[in-house]
Amino acid sequence: MPLVAGVDTSTQSCKIVVRDADTGALVRSGSAKHPDGTAIHPDHWWDAFLAAAREAGGLDDVAALAVGGQQHGLVALDAEGRVIRDAILWNDTRSAQAAEDLIHELGDGDRETGAQRWADSTGSVLVASLTITKLRWLRDAEPDHAARVAAVALPHDWLSWRIAGYGPADESPLGPDLDALFTDRSDASGTGYYDAEAPGDDEGTTGAYRRDLLRLGFGRDDVALPRVLAPAESGGVAHPSVAGGAVDGGALLGPGTGDNAGAALGLGMQPGDIAISLGTSGVVSAVAPRRTADGSGAINGFADATGNALMLAVTLNAARVLDAARSVLGASFDELADLALAAPPGSDGLVLVPYLEGERTPNRPDATGTLHGIRLATSTREHLARAYTEGMLCGLADGLDALRAQEVPVERVLLIGGAAQSPAVQQVATQVFGLPISIPEPGEYVADGAARQAAWVLAAAEAPGAGAPAWSAAVSRTLDADPRPVVREQYAAVRDLA
Numbered sequence: 001m002p003l004v005a006g007v008d009t010s011t012q013s014c015k016i017v018v019r020d021a022d023t024g025a026l027v028r029s030g031s032a033k034h035p036d037g038t039a040i041h042p043d044h045w046w047d048a049f050l051a052a053a054r055e056a057g058g059l060d061d062v063a064a065l066a067v068g069g070q071q072h073g074l075v076a077l078d079a080e081g082r083v084i085r086d087a088i089l090w091n092d093t094r095s096a097q098a099a100e101d102l103i104h105e106l107g108d109g110d111r112e113t114g115a116q117r118w119a120d121s122t123g124s125v126l127v128a129s130l131t132i133t134k135l136r137w138l139r140d141a142e143p144d145h146a147a148r149v150a151a152v153a154l155p156h157d158w159l160s161w162r163i164a165g166y167g168p169a170d171e172s173p174l175g176p177d178l179d180a181l182f183t184d185r186s187d188a189s190g191t192g193y194y195d196a197e198a199p200g201d202d203e204g205t206t207g208a209y210r211r212d213l214l215r216l217g218f219g220r221d222d223v224a225l226p227r228v229l230a231p232a233e234s235g236g237v238a239h240p241s242v243a244g245g246a247v248d249g250g251a252l253l254g255p256g257t258g259d260n261a262g263a264a265l266g267l268g269m270q271p272g273d274i275a276i277s278l279g280t281s282g283v284v285s286a287v288a289p290r291r292t293a294d295g296s297g298a299i300n301g302f303a304d305a306t307g308n309a310l311m312l313a314v315t316l317n318a319a320r321v322l323d324a325a326r327s328v329l330g331a332s333f334d335e336l337a338d339l340a341l342a343a344p345p346g347s348d349g350l351v352l353v354p355y356l357e358g359e360r361t362p363n364r365p366d367a368t369g370t371l372h373g374i375r376l377a378t379s380t381r382e383h384l385a386r387a388y389t390e391g392m393l394c395g396l397a398d399g400l401d402a403l404r405a406q407e408v409p410v411e412r413v414l415l416i417g418g419a420a421q422s423p424a425v426q427q428v429a430t431q432v433f434g435l436p437i438s439i440p441e442p443g444e445y446v447a448d449g450a451a452r453q454a455a456w457v458l459a460a461a462e463a464p465g466a467g468a469p470a471w472s473a474a475v476s477r478t479l480d481a482d483p484r485p486v487v488r489e490q491y492a493a494v495r496d497l498a
């Protein structure tokens, strides 16, 4: 019974699951918090990983390990392998103007042309979340830091590299070998300088860096970029001081994955499945054989972790909208859910447009949230709780419409992420989406996807060409559709006033 570990280094925390490689059965787990903020030093991810691994009973007995993680964050390394500045995360909007500038530059001054060219070249129109815009911001705002950049990594790449034993000479057993960095197609596809559908070097796996775009964004491309591995290719071994004491030479390391591709692998998503993830980000995603190139920017055409495409719409405002509601109302999770369910659908006209951290879809980085329809009758805790819950979900319902506009089939909708545990969120989702909603058992689906990838790498090491292990699918219960069009109609009437 070999064991494998999956890690999710997400925005708010690090979660680790240890699973049986053959059956997928959960054996142990652990988690540890990350600090708040949209720019944090990656050392916090390392510390949280070590703490979560301790809570999971250590990783000495795992035969393979893979890391899923929050996408896009800029980890800039110097030639000594040191982190040059705090990582700028996916939800940091400081590079919004850089995104606009780069769209115009690729379009020879015309925004619409530029937007379509970015979508055609990389699958996505640039917004502040994507890594290349953060590099442009760094070039202009912090030229001294920019001049020191010798390698650019993403959160999951950096953590995998540290687990393999690399890092600054005085902090790691193997030192600062920047050529040892590796990543996968899914996370590379969110950088803005990788085309997941370009003819690749490897048999059967497409994808190539677009160093011309990196040069456009950063002004130079003489930096090391992580090697992009095929879905079941090993990036090396975990340093034995970290994981794999039971295995000769240390546990095999999987390529890792962006968190949304990790969730798709953990859930075993097939075309027709839609995942709605309510973590710090709100994500509506679907796997597809090929990406489309949505010049409107509503849909990102990323890669998944198996060789397919992952189409997704992402909002900056999801679970934290409910955290804000809890703080305003002084309520626990359960109390907030009870309050929301005590008000009627549509909250008697009280509507929250929840751009509390600006917004990415639609692209309104400087927007703030707005509460519409406040009357004496709607000035109750119940109405407020309901309006916050509905507002969070309406932005994602718009995202699902955008996916449908790209002709993505919608056969089953799965609700996951921290806020999916709320009974109010579950019920309101059946009303806002007007669809049956499947609720998988509460779980860490990104970490599970990483663990499944680790098991796949292990199987492929023993039998080249082996497929992903057929772990049993997540058990779901399904809530009936309860369409209440009033909720979205009210939201659509005020959304663009905010």
Ligand SMILES: Nc1ncnc2c1ncn2[C@@H]1O[C@H](COP(=O)(O)OP(=O)(O)O)[C@@H](O)[C@H]1O
Pocket (backbone or CB within 6 Å): 010, 011, 012, 013, 278, 279, 280, 281, 319, 320, 322, 323, 333, 334, 417, 418, 419, 420, 421, 422
């Ligand atoms: N029962 C609940 N109701 C509403 N929100 C919840 C509940 N449980 C957890 N959350 C929220 O879920 C979020 C964490 O979810 P998670 O998917 O782990 O986020 P991330 O992947 O962005 O780190 C937190 O904002 C937390 O407050």
Ligand SMILES: O=C(CO)[C@@H](O)[C@H](O)COP(=O)(O)O
Pocket (backbone or CB within 6 Å): 010, 011, 012, 069, 070, 071, 072, 090, 129, 190, 259, 260, 279, 280, 281, 282, 283, 314
């Ligand atoms: O930016 C995106 C995807 O494009 C986000 O989904 C991040 O990957 C962060 O995810 P969470 O930590 O909120 O789950």
